[in-house]
Amino acid sequence: MKRIVVSAALLASAVGAQAADLPAKAPFYKAPVAAQVYDWTGFYFGANAGVGLGRSLSQLIVPDGAIAIAERSRFGAAGAVGGGQIGYNWQFNNVVLGVEADLQGSGIEDNRTCGLYCQPTSPGVFARFDQKLDWFGTVRGRIGLASGPVLGYVTGGFAYGGVKTSINESLPGPGGQASAGISDTRTGWTLGGGVEAALGGNWTGKLEYLYADLGTESGALPFTVLPGQSISSDIREHIFRAGLNYRIGGRSYGASAPTANWTGLYIGGNGGFGTAIDKSSAPVSATAGGAPVFDEVFNLSPAGYLGGIQIGYNWQAANWVFGVETDIQGSTQKDHACQYICSTAPTESVTYDQRLPWFGTTRARLGYSVGSTLFYATGGLAYGGVQTDVVYALGHPTNVEFSHTSTGWTAGAGIESPFELFGLFGKNWTAKTEYLYVDLGSSSDSNALPGEYWKFETQVQEHIFRTGLNYHINNPVVARY
Numbered sequence: 001m002k003r004i005v006v007s008a009a010l011l012a013s014a015v016g017a018q019a020a021d022l023p024a025k026a027p028f029y030k031a032p033v034a035a036q037v038y039d040w041t042g043f044y045f046g047a048n049a050g051v052g053l054g055r056s057l058s059q060l061i062v063p064d065g066a067i068a069i070a071e072r073s074r075f076g077a078a079g080a081v082g083g084g085q086i087g088y089n090w091q092f093n094n095v096v097l098g099v100e101a102d103l104q105g106s107g108i109e110d111n112r113t114c115g116l117y118c119q120p121t122s123p124g125v126f127a128r129f130d131q132k133l134d135w136f137g138t139v140r141g142r143i144g145l146a147s148g149p150v151l152g153y154v155t156g157g158f159a160y161g162g163v164k165t166s167i168n169e170s171l172p173g174p175g176g177q178a179s180a181g182i183s184d185t186r187t188g189w190t191l192g193g194g195v196e197a198a199l200g201g202n203w204t205g206k207l208e209y210l211y212a213d214l215g216t217e218s219g220a221l222p223f224t225v226l227p228g229q230s231i232s233s234d235i236r237e238h239i240f241r242a243g244l245n246y247r248i249g250g251r252s253y254g255a256s257a258p259t260a261n262w263t264g265l266y267i268g269g270n271g272g273f274g275t276a277i278d279k280s281s282a283p284v285s286a287t288a289g290g291a292p293v294f295d296e297v298f299n300l301s302p303a304g305y306l307g308g309i310q311i312g313y314n315w316q317a318a319n320w321v322f323g324v325e326t327d328i329q330g331s332t333q334k335d336h337a338c339q340y341i342c343s344t345a346p347t348e349s350v351t352y353d354q355r356l357p358w359f360g361t362t363r364a365r366l367g368y369s370v371g372s373t374l375f376y377a378t379g380g381l382a383y384g385g386v387q388t389d390v391v392y393a394l395g396h397p398t399n400v401e402f403s404h405t406s407t408g409w410t411a412g413a414g415i416e417s418p419f420e421l422f423g424l425f426g427k428n429w430t431a432k433t434e435y436l437y438v439d440l441g442s443s444s445d446s447n448a449l450p451g452e453y454w455k456f457e458t459q460v461q462e463h464i465f466r467t468g469l470n471y472h473i474n475n476p477v478v479a480r481y
Contacts, residue, residue: 038149038198040089040096043248048208049082050241051437052108053277053463054133055301058233060115060167062127062226071115073337075131075165076277076299079107081239087142096151098142106161108133108237112279114297115339128168133237136161136212138190149198150373150417152431152467159190159212163235169223180221186214186235195415195433195467197373202247205375207415207433209273209465212237238275238303240435240463242413260372260418262323263316264474266430270310272466274333275303276356280458282339288446288453296339300354300388300458304332306466312365321374323365331356333462340394351391356462359384359438361410372418372477379411382438386460392447402445402456412436412464418477419469427476431469438462 054077087100109132118126137160144153166181194208218232277299284294312325333356341348360383367376388402414434418427440460447454 038146040091040098040146040151043086043088044204044245045084045086045248046204046243046245047082047084048102048104048206048241048243049080050239051078051463052081052106052133052240053078053238053275053301054108054110054131055236055238055275055277055303056131056233057236058129058131058231060127061230071339072342073113073298073339074277074301074335075110075113075129075233076279076301077108077110077131077133078277079109081106081108081241083137085243085245087245089142091146094146096142096144096146096153098144098153099140100142100155101137101139103135103137105135106133110299112297113299114295118295118297126170129165130168131163131165131233133235134162134164136214136237138210138212140190144196147417147420149371150415151196152193152433153196154191154193155208155210156191157189158187159214160185160187161212161214161235161237162186163214163217165217165231165233167221167231178223180223182217182219182231184217186217188212188214188235192239196245197370197375197415197417199244199370199375204245204247205415206243206245207413207435208239208241208243209435210237210239210241212239238463240465242435258371259319259369260374260477261316261475262314262321262367262369262374262472262477264472265311265313266470266472267311268309268432268468268470269307270327270329270432270466270468271305271307272464273304274306274331274356274462274464275301276333276335276460276462277301278335278354278458278460280352280456282350282457283455285453288448296350298337298339300335300337300352302333302335302354302356304334306331306333306464308360310468310470312470314365316369319369321365321367321369321376323367323376324363325365325378326360326362328358328360330358333357349391349393351393352456353389354458355387356460357385357387359440359462361436361438363410367416374416375413376416377411377413378434378436380409381407382410382440383407384438384440384460386440386443386458388445388456388458390447390456392449392454396449396452398447398449400445400447402443404443406440406443406460408438408440408460410436410438416470428472429469430472430477431467433467434465436462436464436466438464
């Protein structure tokens with residue numbers, strides 16, 4: 001028995017010594033969660049809502065003896081839009097091809113435009129206009145580049161819609177009160193772009209801009225007083241909308257996807273497009289402060305490209321992101337309008353050239369990060385330059401420029417996500433697409449002429465759609481596992 005115990009002890013000692021000579025076993029670490037692969041292929045359907053602007057150049061021809069009144073200005077239609085869409089995507093590596101059709105209800109309307117004596121004390125000589133887009137639809141192709149659960153795309157195709165234009169005229173003499181209108185279904189084309197990102201499960205959210213050209217609506221007006229009148233209007237629509245899509249089948253995007261790190265300082269640049277509907281009027285009175293004897297109510301719609309830089313800082317608490325951002329933009333936005341006799345007698349006209357050469361904003365941002373994508377709302381202070389050149393050729397020719405630096409407010413929303421394209425950008429880069437509404441308030445200017453007192457009043461309201469890149473200085477925007 002004693003030998004057995006001694007032998008067991010010697011064996012244990014030998015095994016222990018041999019084990020001591022073996023290398024130590026590496027500690028076990030749990031593998032990180034793999035980034036989920038997103039597949040855009042398949043059917044989807046959804047709904048959308050937004051705002052639309054009708055930037056339609058119109059001209060009214062009124063024969064009057066040897067001359068013709070030929071006013072040219074914009075129908076400044078604006079209103080809400082909403083509807084549904086259905087589509088299908090095919091994905092090839094990072095390239096996504098698709099088709100989409102949508103049908104929209106529309107409240108886009110301008111019922112304030114009025115020519116000649118449009119103030120309450122008028123002698124009853126005026127032409128009031130009402131143009132509206134009741135509904136529209138598109139059938140479009142889409143081509144985009146996918147970065148996991150984020151798709152940036154351009155889109156274009158066929159557009160159609162119902163347009164109604166009516167005119168109410170009041171002229172001196174019997175039968176001077178008359179109304180006429182044109183109503184038809186217009187067809188044309190559309191072009192735009194947007195960004196779409198996974199929200200969780202089979203749901204995605206998108207932000208999109210569309211430009212729609214529905215051709216030219218024109219026709220003769222059957223008025224017995226001053227017969228031979230006609231009107232033409234180029235129907236041009238700008239649509240800004242957000243939407244939700246539900247994908248049928250396919251791989252879903254899990255709610256447990258790792259959240260990106262948005263905390264820190266960032267800088268970047270952006271580019272895009274802006275259009276404005278500036279409600280304007282030009283009352284003329286005999287003396288300063290007197291009742292107007294002549295008044296034109298019209299719209300100026302400066303439109304053009306824009307670009308600039310931004311800097312901001314984010315704080316993050318779980319999936320919630322709080323931030324501040326400031327930007328400064330240069331802009332090519334401009335528009336031209338002519339009131340009264342603008343064709344056969346240009347010396348009896350008033351022309352307006354308005355420009356919005358720059359603007360800036362300082363905004364707060366509040367967002368929620370779904371995986372690597374940040375959905376956010378934003379709002380704050382806005383400011384910018386507004387310049388209007390007026391050539392007044394009625395009786396006392398004069399040329400004046402009104403220039404203002406105006407302040408107001410802005411609100412909007414956007415989508416931001418990490419951006420790494422073919423290895424050209426690192427993990428500190430993000431791409432964003434956003435919409436901003438900018439209200440720069442109203443201004444009123446005057447110019448005293450011999451025997452008359454002339455004013456110009458305008459209210460500046462801009463719609464901005466832009467995309468940009470940000471570089472995050474403090475931390476790479478990588479998923480937290």
